[in-house]
Amino acid sequence: xxxxxxxxxxxxxxxxxxxxxxxxxxxxxxxxxxxxxxxxxxxxxxxxxxxxxxxxxxxxxxxxxxxxxxxxxxxxxxxxxxxxxxxxxxxxxxxxxxxxxxxxxxxxxxxxxxxxxxxxxxxxxxxxxxxxxxxxxxxxxxxxxxxxxxxxxxxxxxxxxxxxxxxxxxxxxxxxxxxxxxxxxxxxxxxxxxxxxxxxxxxxxxxxxxxxxxxxxxxxxxxxxxxxxxxxxxxxxxxxxxxxxxxxxxxxxxxxxxxxxxxxxxxxxxxxxxxxxxxxxxxxxxxxxxxxxxxxxxxxxxxxxxxxxxxxxxxxxxxxxxxxxxxxxxxxxxxxxxxxxxx
Amino acid sequence: xxxxxxxxxxxxxxxxxxxxxxxxxxxxxxxxxxxxxxxxxxxxxxxxxxxxxxxxxxxxxxxxxxxxxxxxxxxxxxxxxxxxxxxxxxxxxxxxxxxxxxxxxxxxxxxxxxxxxxxxxxxxxxxxxxxxxxxxxxxxxxxxxxxxxxxxxxxxxxxxxxxxxxxxxxxxxxxxxxxxxxxxxxxxxxxxxxxxxxxxxxxxxxxxxxxxxxxxxxxxxxxxxxxxxxxxxxxxxxxxxxxxxxxxxxxxxxxxxxxxxxxxxxxxxxxxxxxxxxxxxxxxxxxxxxxxxxxxxxxxxxxxxxxxxxxxxxxxxxxxxxxxxxxxxxxxxxxxxxxxxxx
Numbered sequence: 001x002x003x004x005x006x007x008x009x010x011x012x013x014x015x016x017x018x019x020x021x022x023x024x025x026x027x028x029x030x031x032x033x034x035x036x037x038x039x040x041x042x043x044x045x046x047x048x049x050x051x052x053x054x055x056x057x058x059x060x061x062x063x064x065x066x067x068x069x070x071x072x073x074x075x076x077x078x079x080x081x082x083x084x085x086x087x088x089x090x091x092x093x094x095x096x097x098x099x100x101x102x103x104x105x106x107x108x109x110x111x112x113x114x115x116x117x118x119x120x121x122x123x124x125x126x127x128x129x130x131x132x133x134x135x136x137x138x139x140x141x142x143x144x145x146x147x148x149x150x151x152x153x154x155x156x157x158x159x160x161x162x163x164x165x166x167x168x169x170x171x172x173x174x175x176x177x178x179x180x181x182x183x184x185x186x187x188x189x190x191x192x193x194x195x196x197x198x199x200x201x202x203x204x205x206x207x208x209x210x211x212x213x214x215x216x217x218x219x220x221x222x223x224x225x226x227x228x229x230x231x232x233x234x235x236x237x238x239x240x241x242x243x244x245x246x247x248x249x250x251x252x253x254x255x256x257x258x259x260x261x262x263x264x265x266x267x268x269x270x271x272x273x274x275x276x277x278x279x280x281x282x283x284x285x286x287x288x289x290x291x292x293x294x295x296x297x298x299x300x301x302x303x304x305x306x307x308x309x310x311x312x313x314x315x316x317x318x319x320x321x322x323x324x325x326x327x328x329x330x331x332x333x334x335x336x337x338x339x340x341x342x343x
Numbered sequence: 344x345x346x347x348x349x350x351x352x353x354x355x356x357x358x359x360x361x362x363x364x365x366x367x368x369x370x371x372x373x374x375x376x377x378x379x380x381x382x383x384x385x386x387x388x389x390x391x392x393x394x395x396x397x398x399x400x401x402x403x404x405x406x407x408x409x410x411x412x413x414x415x416x417x418x419x420x421x422x423x424x425x426x427x428x429x430x431x432x433x434x435x436x437x438x439x440x441x442x443x444x445x446x447x448x449x450x451x452x453x454x455x456x457x458x459x460x461x462x463x464x465x466x467x468x469x470x471x472x473x474x475x476x477x478x479x480x481x482x483x484x485x486x487x488x489x490x491x492x493x494x495x496x497x498x499x500x501x502x503x504x505x506x507x508x509x510x511x512x513x514x515x516x517x518x519x520x521x522x523x524x525x526x527x528x529x530x531x532x533x534x535x536x537x538x539x540x541x542x543x544x545x546x547x548x549x550x551x552x553x554x555x556x557x558x559x560x561x562x563x564x565x566x567x568x569x570x571x572x573x574x575x576x577x578x579x580x581x582x583x584x585x586x587x588x589x590x591x592x593x594x595x596x597x598x599x600x601x602x603x604x605x606x607x608x609x610x611x612x613x614x615x616x617x618x619x620x621x622x623x624x625x626x627x628x629x630x631x632x633x634x635x636x637x638x639x640x641x642x643x644x645x646x647x648x649x650x651x652x653x654x655x656x657x658x659x660x661x662x663x664x665x666x667x668x669x670x671x672x673x674x675x676x677x678x679x680x681x682x683x684x685x686x
Contacts, residue, residue: 035534036634052623053622053623054533054534054622054623054660055533055534056622057531057532057662058532058533058534058535061532062536092442094441094442094443094446095441095442095443096441096442097441097442098437098438098439098440098441098442099435099437099438099439099440099441099442099444099445099446099455100437100438100455100457101442102442102445103437103442112442112443114443161511168504174517188400189400189401189404190397190398190401191378191397191398191401192401193405279396279397279399280395280396280397291379319400
């Protein structure tokens with residue numbers, strides 16, 4: 001429950017008497033537990049867990065350091081604790097809370113305080129980092145094995161399923177997000193859904209995938225070309241994306257702004273005349289969610305910190321023709337970064 | 344896009360000029376499409392899709408009958424369409440929308456209208472029903488094969504993984520929720536997380552599982568006893584739960600209130616003196632979400648309608664000792680119900 005203590009420290013610094021937490025990744029971050037109906041009121045010293053009757057014994061067993069309140073609604077339960085304990089300034093997260101619940105909490109005197117838990121989640125502590133690292137290793141290893149068996153005539157979906165099968169063999173617990181295998185013109189759609197299309201010779205395949213390990217995720221993309229001699233345009237685009245990724249990664253370091261990394265990748269692509277075909281951010285944080293802060297996009301002022309885990313994933317998409325994207329998940333360090341997506 | 348038309352009909356009846364839809368299962372229901380950042384404004388006649396730049400081409404290809412608006416924020420985009428098209432009364436769902444977004448939409452003049460799409464989702468149209476049916480068949484078939492291989496010495500987790508493997512072999516696309524295999528005293532926790540505990544002889548195993556097929560889900564629970572002669576208490580409890588499920592199912596019929604079905608199961612358990620050990624509702628709707636309306640719990644006044652798909656799942660949990668739960672997913676019909684969770 002180290003993260004619970006970290007949040008309690010943050011509450012004291014922010015002069016908050018408590019914080020209501022209801023969103024699944026925040027709950028898992030704090031307690032390694034989540035089930036429908038489970039919610040927390042974290043005070044500066046004590047924590048209350050609100051649960052439906054059917055979770056009572058389980059939460060008592062699996063979530064230490066909490067007072068378990070069963071069978072009352074979250075809003076009524078929070079209000080009662082606030083009265084009983086004299087908590088005055090209690091927050092909820094307006095960027096995560098459901099509108100109706102947020103309104104009801106406001107009526108009980110709570111205040112919207114955005115992103116408090118997310119801020120802690122952005123810098124990975126030891127346990128989180130070990131899990132992300134493992135998820136990254138699982139997916140990179142799976143790719144190494146599957147890539148040798150990718151050939152014309154297979155469907156996108158069969159390749160996606162095989163990759164997911166390899167995740168499980170390596171101890172992965174599922175997928176971090178829907179596996180993307182996008183072949184030929186489909187590769188020009190960054191978030192194509194793998195379908196029954198047959199892979200063809202002399203076409204590229206974009207594969208974007210990640211595995212899940214103890215709630216944590218990985219994210220990586222590789223672009224392959226099926227066939228012996230890729231046409232010059234493909235080779236050119238691939239090289240630009242490769243260079244763009246390298247330029248982004250080169251700027252990755254604690255203290256640098258997230259927008260600076262984006263600029264590294266984006267300028268490289270722009271200078272080659274493909275700026276308008278790079279239609280997304282350069283990267284994002286990865287952890288309990290596949291997309292979490294920081295955002296590595298144009299103008300993002302957020303300072304990177306050591307212990308953040310982010311992707312660098314520039315791409316060029318030529319509509320109706322093909323696309324190339326290259327992505328790794330990396331750990332930000334004081335000196336630079338370490339690539340986690342390797343076998 | 345039949346469901347989009349159904350919603351537009353409902354808008355006309357409710358005298359709403361439009362409805363903002365952002366929650367994933369509602370979006371899938373309406374368009375069979377969902378990706379981060381995709382949202383709809385459904386008008387009485389036209390529909391607008393708001394997407395990030397990277398989804399533009401994909402939404403144009405995969406979501407017909409929509410005007411695609413790329414690269415503007417949802418709130419600004421909705422406000423612009425409302426002005427341009429003269430839409431006045433436009434809703435958002437306060438039970439699904441994020442607080443901050445709901446507040447911003449309110450400032451643009453939108454009004455909270457709860458559960459409009461959910462109401463449509465509760466009665467399964469042909470396509471939805473076929474998918475749920477398939478998900479049910481997949482999980483029931485998988486169970487039949489796995490049950491023969493369950494024996495003392497295996498871990499809970501290995502049985503859960505094997506079940507999930509069988510789902511995939513049958514064309515399932517994943518799990519409807521985290522598979523529960525709860526053995527011995529763990530079976531007394533309704534939502535136990537499968538762990539490394541070894542199954543033992545002369546102990547019960549509760550298995551609660553479901554598969555995913557084209558976004559739709561199934562839900563079923565079986566309780567087995569490992570060993571030749573279950574002790575009298577287990578036999579007694581099992582028989583009561585069996586009878587309680589039968590009594591619930593017997594009352595299932597279009598026109599009956601959801602609470603009436605709960606009463607059927609609950610009274611049976613209460614009469615045998617185990618009322619306080621039945622610590623959850625008797626059932627719930629199943630579809631794009633594993634728990635959706637109607638709720639089959641005490642006092643639930645909602646009338647069941649033909650085409651609803653619900654679970655009936657009474658259980659008795661003796662803390663520290665063992666539990667028994669039996670669950671099927673059923674289709675409500677005019678005459679009664681049909682069990683979908685069979686191979």
